[in-house]
Amino acid sequence: xxxxxxxxxxxxxxxxxxxxxxxxxxxxxxxxxxxxxxxxxxxxxxxxxxxxxxxxxxxxxxxxxxxxxxxxxxxxxxxxxxxxxxxxxxxxxxxxxxxxxxxxxxxxxxxxxxxxxxxxxxxxxxxxxxxxxxxxxxxxxxxxxxxxxxxxxxxxxxxxxxxxxxxxxxxxxxxxxxxxxxxxxxxxxxxxxxxxxxxxxxxxxxxxxxxxxxxxxxxxxxxxxxxxxxxxxxxxxxxxxxxxxxxxxxxxxxxxxxxxxxxxxxxxxxxxxxxxxxxxxxxxxxxxxxxxxxxxxxxxxxxxxxxxxxxxxxxxxxxxxxxxxxxxxxxxxxxxxxxxxxxxxxxxxxxxxxxxxxxxxxxxxxxxxxxxxxxxxxxxxxxxxxxxxxxxxxxxxxxxxxxxxxxxxxxxxxxxxxxxxxxxxxxxxxxxxxxxxxxxxxxxxxxxxxxxxxxxxxxx
Amino acid sequence: xxxxxxxxxxxxxxxxxxxxxxxxxxxxxxxxxxxxxxxxxxxxxxxxxxxxxxxxxxxxxxxxxxxxxxxxxxxxxxxxxxxxxxxxxxxxxxxxxxxxxxxxxxxxxxxxxxxxxxxxxxxxxxxxxxxxxxxxxxxxxxxxxxxxxxxxxxxxxxxxxxxxxxxxxxxxxxxxxxxxxxxxxxxxxxxxxxxxxxxxxxxxxxxxxxxxxxxxxxxxxxxxxxxxxxxxxxxxxxxxxxxxxxxxxxxxxxxxxxxxxxxxxxxxxxxxxxxxxxxxxxxxxxxxxxxxxxxxxxxxxxxxxxxxxxxxxxxxxxxxxxxxxxxxxxxxxxxxx
Numbered sequence: 001x002x003x004x005x006x007x008x009x010x011x012x013x014x015x016x017x018x019x020x021x022x023x024x025x026x027x028x029x030x031x032x033x034x035x036x037x038x039x040x041x042x043x044x045x046x047x048x049x050x051x052x053x054x055x056x057x058x059x060x061x062x063x064x065x066x067x068x069x070x071x072x073x074x075x076x077x078x079x080x081x082x083x084x085x086x087x088x089x090x091x092x093x094x095x096x097x098x099x100x101x102x103x104x105x106x107x108x109x110x111x112x113x114x115x116x117x118x119x120x121x122x123x124x125x126x127x128x129x130x131x132x133x134x135x136x137x138x139x140x141x142x143x144x145x146x147x148x149x150x151x152x153x154x155x156x157x158x159x160x161x162x163x164x165x166x167x168x169x170x171x172x173x174x175x176x177x178x179x180x181x182x183x184x185x186x187x188x189x190x191x192x193x194x195x196x197x198x199x200x201x202x203x204x205x206x207x208x209x210x211x212x213x214x215x216x217x218x219x220x221x222x223x224x225x226x227x228x229x230x231x232x233x234x235x236x237x238x239x240x241x242x243x244x245x246x247x248x249x250x251x252x253x254x255x256x257x258x259x260x261x262x263x264x265x266x267x268x269x270x271x272x273x274x275x276x277x278x279x280x281x282x283x284x285x286x287x288x289x290x291x292x293x294x295x296x297x298x299x300x301x302x303x304x305x306x307x308x309x310x311x312x313x314x315x316x317x318x319x320x321x322x323x324x325x326x327x328x329x330x331x332x333x334x335x336x337x338x339x340x341x342x343x344x345x346x347x348x349x350x351x352x353x354x355x356x357x358x359x360x361x362x363x364x365x366x367x368x369x370x371x372x373x374x375x376x377x378x379x380x381x382x383x384x385x386x387x388x389x390x391x392x393x394x395x396x397x398x399x400x401x402x403x404x405x406x407x408x409x410x411x412x413x414x415x416x417x418x419x420x421x422x423x424x425x426x427x428x429x430x431x432x433x434x435x436x437x438x439x440x441x442x443x444x445x446x447x448x449x450x451x452x453x454x455x456x457x458x459x460x
Numbered sequence: 461x462x463x464x465x466x467x468x469x470x471x472x473x474x475x476x477x478x479x480x481x482x483x484x485x486x487x488x489x490x491x492x493x494x495x496x497x498x499x500x501x502x503x504x505x506x507x508x509x510x511x512x513x514x515x516x517x518x519x520x521x522x523x524x525x526x527x528x529x530x531x532x533x534x535x536x537x538x539x540x541x542x543x544x545x546x547x548x549x550x551x552x553x554x555x556x557x558x559x560x561x562x563x564x565x566x567x568x569x570x571x572x573x574x575x576x577x578x579x580x581x582x583x584x585x586x587x588x589x590x591x592x593x594x595x596x597x598x599x600x601x602x603x604x605x606x607x608x609x610x611x612x613x614x615x616x617x618x619x620x621x622x623x624x625x626x627x628x629x630x631x632x633x634x635x636x637x638x639x640x641x642x643x644x645x646x647x648x649x650x651x652x653x654x655x656x657x658x659x660x661x662x663x664x665x666x667x668x669x670x671x672x673x674x675x676x677x678x679x680x681x682x683x684x685x686x687x688x689x690x691x692x693x694x695x696x697x698x699x700x701x702x703x704x705x706x707x708x709x710x711x712x713x714x715x716x717x718x719x720x721x722x723x724x725x726x727x728x729x730x731x732x733x734x735x736x737x738x739x740x741x742x743x744x745x746x747x748x749x750x751x752x753x754x755x756x757x758x759x760x761x762x763x764x765x766x767x768x769x770x771x772x773x774x775x776x777x778x779x780x781x782x783x784x785x786x787x788x789x790x791x792x793x794x795x796x797x
Contacts, residue, residue, distance in 0.1 A: 056565075059561055060561060060562070060565070062561075063557055063558045063560070063561035063562070064558060066514065066557060067553065067554040067557035067558055068554065069521075070517075070521060070550060070553055070554065070557075071550050071554070073521050073524055073525055074524055074539055074546060074550065076528065076535075076539075077524075077528065077535045077536050077538065077539025077540055078539045078540055078543055078546060078547075079540075081536035081537070081539070081540035081608070082536070084528065084532055084535055084536040085532055085533055085536045085607075087532075088528055088529070088532020088533070088535065088536070088755060089532060089755040089756045089759045090759070091528070092525070092526075092527075092528035092529030092530070092532055092535070092755065092759075093529045093755075093759060093762060093763055093766075095525045095528055095529065096522070096525040096526045096528065096529035096530075096763060096766075096767075097529075097763075097766055097770075098525065099518060099521045099522040099524075099525040099526075100522055100525075100526070100766070100767060100770045100771065100774065101766075101770050103518045103521055103522065104515060104518050104522070104774045104777075104778065105777075107514040107515040107517070107518050108515040108774075108777055108778050108781050109777075109781075110514065111510070111511035111512060111514060111515060111781060112511060112781050112784060114510070114511065114796055115507075115510055115511040115785060115796050116511075116784060116785075118794075119784055119785065120784065159756075164755070164756035164758070164759065165755070165756060165758055165759040165762065166758060168762045405536075405540040405543075406606075406608055407540060407541070407608045407609055407610060408540055408543055412543055412544065415544070415547070416543075416544075416547045419547060419551065423551060423554060423555075427554075427558060430558070430562060431558075434562060434565055434566070437565070437566065438565070
């Protein structure tokens, strides 16, 4: 394999892995902050036990998120040095702001929160978890500012073989950012919410420490409903914006080889023959692609062939078609997962409003099984958006193949690729093992003195 | 002063913050299996750095990200050039970070022992690698006209560079031991003081040797002259004074002196480098400087506004967090880690 392909695999693996933990911790931070707010407002100790129980799970995942994030910060320089030289004047700034304004905030106040239960007044302690939550959000904002530039470059001038920042205002006013950021942030919230709802459902099935799980489930399912609905709404806006900014990504994720008719049908499933540029089989739903692309029942969507021809005229000879099958299926899996999340949370809220949750054991089991859904949706969303941008690393400006480090040999990339893959695999196993132990142990008993038998829970 | 120089100073400041702060928690990590004889003692040791280590590490992440923003070519050359060294550094930091969090979550002694050794290794390797990296940055590495590092990993491992690694490792070990004398009491504190006493002289000797080597191996002599100037001399004096403060049981002063040594030594490295940021051993004109490696002026301006408004806040609230956890930790305290 070439250095480019290896470097891409490394980036893909480490980033998707990192992004399993990031949305979970963003979502959990807000849920825990809400629980502690209820505690400070009502003085009801159950809320404190909730904050501590979810806090323990949060910390385990936060640790993995943080350490895998260090690599994210440095692998541009390691594997993508030509990319870094090309884009650093613009791309480096949001990354630096992220660490200066967000990472310091998160890490400092997380330490204060974790070790400060007995050292700070309840209000100051509460403020520290809110600052952590704000920090995670700021972090998401700035890293997405950087990513939005790769999708839709703005606020730059091209000079002497690289890009230079010409307007910081334009960089943060990037329309792509203001769709991508809410979409990702709401997705993160729904991830935390489905996680808490699923684990609470598991706890309720085990019939342990009922109130902690009941209240956690209630907060989580309401959050899950609102966030998974809104994430779909913003996702729809994003699709419309894609039509102007990256129509090729839209065409590829629809496996639309030729420009559609005025009432564009949406392909539910298709057998894609990428080699011969055609679909051998498809099931279409009339009008839905126009709806997706323009929010109307009319409107032509340009096809892959037509866009390819236009790009050849604009950028010169080359293949501008991203991997169609990957873009097509990742989009559909994301949408399906998102739809299921909306349905499940809708049903959950309906059940909660009518009667006791514990009676719906089937539904509780379903919610446990639904824990992976947001993780699948998050990963597929990123795969779709990053694969759909190919062959560009910065859309219209730099091809992925031109961004790789010229002096790093394939053997070196193999070494780090395998090294990180093994390390991350071990971390995943340990993380899940620990999570299961903590969940099985359950929240601390009400007296807050005894520790559960199979787990050492030091009084915080 | 132009913005390029200002950003060189900000980068130097971020690295200095990283070495001073993470320096002691690397030291504490290295000492963990040796100074903590019982599980309770080990938890005590871990909890001395518990609330701080993560924020300390952010100084490194910020330094790296600021390199990217202010000097994209420095970032690209350094990280693609020192590729495998950075890989080992990242593996160490990753292992160590999760180990802090995972270690005390289960009671099994075997489980805890494994993570203790991960913390030990993950705290030993980074200072070693940093010392090697800094020595190479001062001496110069093969960088071609396109700003690319054209050597191999093994080219980085000269005797001189390894001496740099040992010197930084000893310095952080001493720094960490002194931090423990300030944050603990009783048996652990006594042991930490003993370690500090026994390695204090070694640290001074090895560091002195490294400085002598630096005069031979790098262009420090031609740049700084026979009298190296106030900053390096003060660094040496501060380090030399540490053992006397330990003997006099002035732990606070001793820790202040290792902190000062680290600040001034880092300053010396950056003074020696300026205006170069990566020295080319092939041809002097291929070296990266604060001018040919930097981002465009507008970008530097934006980043200056942001850094100068955010950094004071960071110092303020991070300082506050140290104040919140200023009390010594006792064995009888509840331990989070």
